[in-house]
Amino acid sequence: MSAEPTELADERVYLAGARAALARMRQQTLATEARGGDAIAAEYLAATLHRRAESLRDDPTGTLFFGRIDQSDPQAGAERWYIGRRHVADQHGDPLVVDWRADVSTAFYRASRAEPMGVTLRRRFGVDRGELTAYEDEHLSDPAEVTGDSRIVASEIERPRVGPMRDIVATIQPEQDEIVRADVATTVCVQGAPGTGKTAVGLHRAAWLLYAFRDRLSRTGVLVIGPNRAFLDHIGAVLPALGEVRVTHTTIEELLESVRVRAVDDSDVAVLKGDPRLAEVLRRAVWSRVREPTEALVVPRGSRKWRVPAHEVRDIVAELRTRGIRYDAARQMLARRLAHAVLLQMERSGDSPDDRVQDAVARSTPVTRYAKSLWPQLDPRHVLFDLLSDPVELARHADGLLDPRERELLLWTQPPRTRGAARWTSADTVLLDEIAALLNRPTSLGHVVLDEAQDLSPMQLRAVGRRCATSSATVLGDIGQGTTPWATDSWAESMTHLGKPEGHLEVLDRGFRVPAAVIEYAARLLPRMAPGLGAPVSVRENPGRLEVRAVGEERLLESLVEVVRKACGEPGSVGVILADDQVPKASTALTAAGLAHLVLGLDHGDTSEHPHQVLVVPARVAKGLEFDRVVVLEPAAIAEAEPDERTGLRRLYVILTRAVTELTVLHTRELPAELADSPDASTAPTHATA
Known part of the structure; x- marks a missing residue:
């Protein structure tokens, strides 16, 4: 043998x-x-x-x-x-x-x-x-x-995928392991091109931290924030497979949802509400509610009345305002500070009051009523309602920060008659969270993993930063995949908004998931949509397969069925990615052809227990997902669905890089010039016409 x-x-x-x-x-x-x-x-x-x-x-x-x-x-x-x-x-x-x-x-x-x-x-x-x-x-x-x-490592990386994301413990590379084992006190920002494993690295870092610092993090908690629920479903099995089940997964919208969202902002309004200048506008709006005392505090006790003059109260209020504490903490301190001023007068008159007397005075009706008149209790919804519905109020607090056009954009065109009738938007929930944090200090978790961070606005980043204000974070993203109107072009700027300017930047540019033929084709978009960003390099032995096929409009769905049917003959997952408004037609065509599938974002249920080989994916939820074979329908329609050209090209870049083995592009309309031209025959995709 x-x-x-x-x-x-x-x-x-x-x-x-x-x-x-x-x-x-x-x-x-x-x-x-x-x-x-x-x-x-x-x-x-x-x-x-x-x-x-x-x-x-x-x-x-x-x-x-x-x-x-x-x-x-x-x-x-x-x-x-x-x-x-x-x-x-x-x-x-x-x-x-x-x-x-x-x-x-x-x-x-x-x-x-x-x-x-x-x-x-x-x-x-x-x-x-x-x-x-x-x-x-x-x-x-x-x-x-x-x-x-x-070929063991290559085979593991290229193994067919059906169902949720797998862990990568068997194939972690040295540069990835450096990030995974970074100290718990270190905030790491990972700029990772498609297929470099940045999401997996972030999840494995969470698992390593829970192992190495179990006692601390089991008390304070670990939070994973992803771009959408489909993404969280996709990655949800990784940490349990590594033995970590007590980790919370959420989206930024779910994290900040304190009111029911019933409206959608126009793009320019949403961008403005995510602007960091709004933090100062809101701070002014909150602290403006503290009033200057005009009358003395009078406290009857027994046969005597104790009087604290207005100028002395004014000094107490001014001191509390400058202590750098939250609004509600200072509000609760005011009654005790007023009671202390009364006790000093008692002592000067020859009495010997103790702490019990001070407590009784602080809780007395005259003191609590007087304190409330100066320092009222606030509700974030009321503060924001007044700001968005009253042009005078907004102008007062935005003076020197927002110009008249910006103030006009923020104001409701038809203010609700009552506060309860307000139609809040997702961007409003971020502002409400900022106000709530001005009132009370939020709880800081042990560690936060933030994925697709390039898509968060400065105000959203501030909200996440408050959840890890006294701890660390793992920030994951790719500037080239930014698909929101406020997507960042600078990690240094984003980390500052997060409150972690000292965060250590790591760059992952070796692609293990996306084959060379696919990543090189998608990377043609980079000079136009993200100048200066380096192109990723695939280290896969298998170059993969790429086909770009022009078809007649009447044959688009027929060609889709043909490609999907062929792909289903091979092991692994199949993702059909297309513009959101084209999803119903594609789903209907696949159903008529007898091809079972799931529509992400529309179909419900636990897809991990009943995995489908074929998934129809609206473009807006494709980020972070991966499939063995991807069929992209009508790239021009996907790009045009975004508010501007740059965002459209970035969305297309994301979608083209979801394939692990094979990418087929079906189009009836002209492709972006960068994708239509094939200057280098050695790396040119297979073009076909049907």
């Missing part, structure tokens, strides 16, 4: 032993009796044991480890470590598999022949339905020696 099959057989025996050990660990957890000092403690312990047991459940479709490193240390001797998604120990507590997040696993991802980190051999395993099928060895001490299957 050859050495290689023997090696593989030995590894399979080791895997069987690790599976048995994991089953024993889970059984021991299930057998542990939840005893506590009281019923609540016992219930908490039971819940903890249940979560522990669920994390130890074996997945027969996967393997417990995907790699191995052999290390040689002059003092410690030779050591061997198997790297997997979770820690598995034998009955003596010795590790059979170490968690990919453990310190010892770092060498698996970063060791190289230039810096071997004590690693003599790195082994990667090929896996199929839970079985080890192959292995690849790198002998870091002997560059000339490579054994086993050299």
Whole structure:
């Protein structure tokens, strides 16, 4: 028998032993009796044991480890470590598999022949339905020696996709691992071109932080913010697969939704409401509600009346306004400061009041009524309603900040008769959140992962920054994929609005997901839509397939059915991406042809449990998704649906880079000039006419 099959057989025996050990660990957890000092403690312990047991459940479709490193240390001797998604120990507590997040696993991802980190051999395993099928060895001490299957990493990256995003623990690259393991106190901004794995890196960073700083983050929480619900559904399985289930996923709209959204702003109004100057307008509007005292405070107590003159109250109010605390905190302090002024008068008259007297005075009706008249309690909706409905009020607070045309844009053209009838927009919810933060300090979470951050307005970034004001963030995005009218052109500016100007910028430009033929075609748009932004480079061995086909208008849907039917004959997912208003016609044509599919953004239900091979994707929800084969219909219609040319081209760039294996473009109208021309025949796409 050859050495290689023997090696593989030995590894399979080791895997069987690790599976048995994991089953024993889970059984021991299930057998542990939840005893506590009281019923609540016992219930908490039971819940903890249940979560522990669920994390130890074996997945027969996967393997417990995907790699191995052999290390040689002059003092410690030779050591061997198997790297997997979770820690598995034998009955003596010795590790059979170490968690990919453990310190010892770092060498698996970063060791190289230039810096071997004590690693003599790195082994990667090929896996199929839970079985080890192959292995690849790198002998870091002997560059000339490579054994086993050299395509394991490439095969894992290119494996067909159906259902939600998978984790990438088996294929994390050294530059990605540097970001994943950045310290919890470090805010990292990742500029990542399509297919560079920036979303996966952000999620794996969250998983690593929860492992390395479990106690701190389990108390303060981790939040993942994505661009839309379809995107969150797509990535929702990654962290649970890594053993982390207590992470909240939300969109920016859901995060800030404090009122029912019943209207939509015009683009220019929405851009203005996202402008950072609005923060100062709102600050002025809030603090203008504090009134100057014109009368003295009079407090009857017993047979005497104590009087605090208006000028003294004015000094107290002025001092509170300059302390840099929130509006409501200062409002609550005012009554105690007034009571303290009364106590000083009592002491000067010979009395000896204590803290109980001060508390009683602070709670007395004369003091609370007087304090409320100077420092009223505010509701964010009332403040914003008054600002948007009253031109005098807006002009007063926007003086020197907004010009007359901008103030006119902000004002409601037909102000609601009552505050309850206001038709709030999504942009208004951001302003309401800003006002709420002026009133009370929001809770800061342990860590925030913000994806597609290039699409957030400055005011939205301020809102996210408040959720991690005392902690760190992982900011992910691509300036080239900015598709909102307020999309950023500068990460430095965005990080300043987020409140993290010290954030460390990392650039990922090696594309592992998008094949070369596709990324080079899409990158033709970059000089026109994002000058100065470097083009990504695909490192895939498989160049992929690209076909650009011009068809007659009457044959567009017929050609779509033809391409999708052919794609369904291959393994993996199929994404049909088109302008939003074309979705119904395309869906109807696919249904008539007997091609089952799901329409993202319209169909409901858990798509992860019942995955469809074919997904029809409106252009507005395509960002962040990936499919083995993508069919793009009528690029011109997709671009024209956006408010301006730059945004339209960026939307098209996003859509063209969703393919992992194959991209087919069907069009009846002229393509953008950059996509129609093929100056370099060696990289030109296949053009066809039907």
